[in-house]
Amino acid sequence: MLTLYDYELSGSCYKVRLMLGFLGLPHETRHVDFHPGREHKSDAFLAINPLGQLPVLDDDGYVLRDANAILTYLASAHDPGGRWGFGGDAARNGRIAEWLGFASDLTGTIGAARLHDAFFHDIDADAARAGGKRLLRILDEHLWFQERQGAAWLAPGDHPSIADIACFPYTALAQDADLDLADCPAIRRWHDRFKRVPGFTVMPGVFPARE
Amino acid sequence: MSSTEKVELDPAIRDAWHVCAVAADIAPGATAMHCLFGQRLEVARDAAGRPVVRGDGRVLPALERYGFIWTSPGTPPEDLFPLPGYDEPDRKNVVTGSVGIRVSAPRAVENFLDMGHFPFVHTGILGEEPHTEVKEYAVAIDPVADEVVATECQFYQPRAAVGSSGGAKTEYVYRVPHPFCAILYKTSPFDAVRMDIVALFVQPVGEEEIIGHTMMSIIDDRSTATEVRHFQLTIFGQDKPILENQRPRKLPLDPRAETPIRADKSSIMYRRWLTSKGVAYGVIPAP
Ligand SMILES: N[C@@H](CCC(=O)N[C@@H](CS)C(=O)NCC(=O)O)C(=O)O
Ligand SMILES: [Fe+2]
Numbered sequence: 001m002l003t004l005y006d007y008e009l010s011g012s013c014y015k016v017r018l019m020l021g022f023l024g025l026p027h028e029t030r031h032v033d034f035h036p037g038r039e040h041k042s043d044a045f046l047a048i049n050p051l052g053q054l055p056v057l058d059d060d061g062y063v064l065r066d067a068n069a070i071l072t073y074l075a076s077a078h079d080p081g082g083r084w085g086f087g088g089d090a091a092r093n094g095r096i097a098e099w100l101g102f103a104s105d106l107t108g109t110i111g112a113a114r115l116h117d118a119f120f121h122d123i124d125a126d127a128a129r130a131g132g133k134r135l136l137r138i139l140d141e142h143l144w145f146q147e148r149q150g151a152a153w154l155a156p157g158d159h160p161s162i163a164d165i166a167c168f169p170y171t172a173l174a175q176d177a178d179l180d181l182a183d184c185p186a187i188r189r190w191h192d193r194f195k196r197v198p199g200f201t202v203m204p205g206v207f208p209a210r211e
Numbered sequence: 212m213s214s215t216e217k218v219e220l221d222p223a224i225r226d227a228w229h230v231c232a233v234a235a236d237i238a239p240g241a242t243a244m245h246c247l248f249g250q251r252l253e254v255a256r257d258a259a260g261r262p263v264v265r266g267d268g269r270v271l272p273a274l275e276r277y278g279f280i281w282t283s284p285g286t287p288p289e290d291l292f293p294l295p296g297y298d299e300p301d302r303k304n305v306v307t308g309s310v311g312i313r314v315s316a317p318r319a320v321e322n323f324l325d326m327g328h329f330p331f332v333h334t335g336i337l338g339e340e341p342h343t344e345v346k347e348y349a350v351a352i353d354p355v356a357d358e359v360v361a362t363e364c365q366f367y368q369p370r371a372a373v374g375s376s377g378g379a380k381t382e383y384v385y386r387v388p389h390p391f392c393a394i395l396y397k398t399s400p401f402d403a404v405r406m407d408i409v410a411l412f413v414q415p416v417g418e419e420e421i422i423g424h425t426m427m428s429i430i431d432d433r434s435t436a437t438e439v440r441h442f443q444l445t446i447f448g449q450d451k452p453i454l455e456n457q458r459p460r461k462l463p464l465d466p467r468a469e470t471p472i473r474a475d476k477s478s479i480m481y482r483r484w485l486t487s488k489g490v491a492y493g494v495i496p497a498p
Pocket of ligand 2: 322328332333446449450
C-alpha cells in the first residue's frame with residue numbers, strides 16, 4: 001500500500017499527488033499539520049524524515065523522502081511503459097534529470113517566497129523572488145524553443161515526463177509569491193497543455209484548464 | 212511580512228480591538244514581532260501569562276480571546292464582541308491557521324460573506340454545480356449589538372464540514388460584529404440544534420495586506436485538530452488567489468462602484484455599515 005505524508009497547501013506534496021493521479025494509483029493520505037502546527041518538525045515526523053520536510057512516501061515499508069526521488073521511484077516502479085520517467089532514451093533521461101534539478105531551484109525560490117508571504121517563514125523573500133523571476137525567464141525561453149520544434153513538454157518526446165510534473169506546481173503558484181506570468185506566454189501555454197493531461201488534479205491556488 | 216507606510220486611522224478603526232497574534236504562538240518569556248497598520252508590534256507575556264503588546268514606543272491595550280491576542284492603537288471598549296457557543300464544554304475549538312494575503316481587510320470580510328462563490332471556488336466541498344443559486348435570505352443591522360446579521364441563508368454543500376459523510380442542505384447565519392471580523396454559524400453534521408462556528412479575524416498589516424486568522428468551534432468528537440485545519444486551510448487556500456486578484460484591492464464603499472452580482476445584499480449592507488461608522492482604512496470611501 002502507498003501512503004503519502006501530505007499537506008494540502010504544499011506545492012512539493014502536490015507533485016506527488018499529481019503523479020499518483022496520472023498513474024491512477026490508489027493510496028492513503030496521512031495529513032501532516034505543516035501550518036500552523038509545524039508537525040513536520042516534531043520528533044515523531046523527524047523519525048520518518050530527519051530533514052523535517054514533506055513529502056514522504058511509504059510503499060509497503062519502503063520510505064522515501066524528496067519529491068524528485070519519489071517521482072523517480074513511482075515512474076520506475078509503477079509506470080510500466082516508462083512514459084513518465086527514465087526509459088531507454090539516454091538523451092531524454094538526461095534532460096529529465098536536468099529539469100528535476102531546475103524544479104528544486106523553483107522550490108528554493110518561488111516556493112520559499114511563497115512560504116514567506118503566506119506562512120511567515122523567515123527568509124530573504126526579495127532575493128528568493130528575484131531568483132524565481134530569473135528561473136521563469138529561462139523556463140519560458142526553453143518552452144518557446146520547444147514549441148518551435150513541435151515539442152510540447154520540457155524533455156523530448158510526445159509524452160510529458162516527471163520533469164513537467166516537478167516544474168508545474170511552483171510555476172502555477174507563482175502568484176502566491178507575488179510573481180506573475182504575464183510576460184511568460186510559453187509557460188502559460190504549457191500550463192494549459194499540462195492541465196489537459198488525463199488524470200490531472202488541482203490544489204488550492206491552481207485552477208482547472210479553461211473550457 | 213513587510214510593513215507598509217503609516218496612515219492616519221479613522222476613529223472607528225483606531226478605537227477597535229484588532230487581532231495581532233495567535234495566542235499559542237506567544238510562549239511565556241518569548242517576544243514576537245508583529246505588524247499592524249504598518250507599525251511594528253512586540254507581543255509578549257508577563258510573569259502571570261497575560262499578553263503584553265508594545266508599539267509606537269508605548270504599552271498598548273491587550274486582550275486574549277478566542278485563541279488570539281488582540282490590541283488597539285486607540286481606546287478600545289472594555290471587551291471584544293461576544294461569541295455565543297464558543298465556551299460550551301463539548302466543543303472542539305481549533306485555531307485553524309493564519310495566512311498572509313495581498314488584499315484589504317474589508318475585501319476579505321466581504322468574500323467571507325458571499326455564498327455565491329462556493330460552487331466555483333470551493334467545488335466539491337462547499338458547493339457544486341448545478342446548485343449555484345443563492346436563495347433569498349435576510350440581512351439587517353442589529354442596532355443593539357451594532358453588527359451586520361444575515362439569516363435564513365441556505366446552500367447545498369457536498370462536504371459542509373470535516374466530519375460530513377455526504378452532501379447536505381446547510382443553513383447559515385452570518386455576523387459581522389467588527390469591521391474586520393466575520394463569523395458564521397452553520398448546520399453541524401453531528402448536532403441537530405447547535406451550529407458549528409467558523410470565524411475570520413483579519414489583522415490589517417497594511418491597507419492592502421492582511422493576515423487572515425481563522426478559527427473553528429465545532430461539535431465533532433471524531434475529527435483530529437490536524438484534520439480540521441487541513442479542511443479549513445484548503446478552503447482558505449482556494450480563496451487566496453481570488454482575493455489577491457481583486458481590483459481595486461481596497462473595498463469601494465460607493466454602492467454603484469461594482470456590478471450588482473459581486474455586491475450582493477449582505478455586501479451592500481456591510482458597505483453601508485462601514486460608511487455609517489466612518490471607516491476609512493482599507494476602503495475607497497463613497498463620494
Ligand atoms: N527537496 C524537498 C523539498 C521539499 C520542501 O521544501 N518541502 C517543504 C514543504 S512544501 C517543507 O517540508 N519544508 C520544511 C523545511 O524545509 O524545513 C522536496 O523536493 O521534496
Ligand atoms: Fe471562499
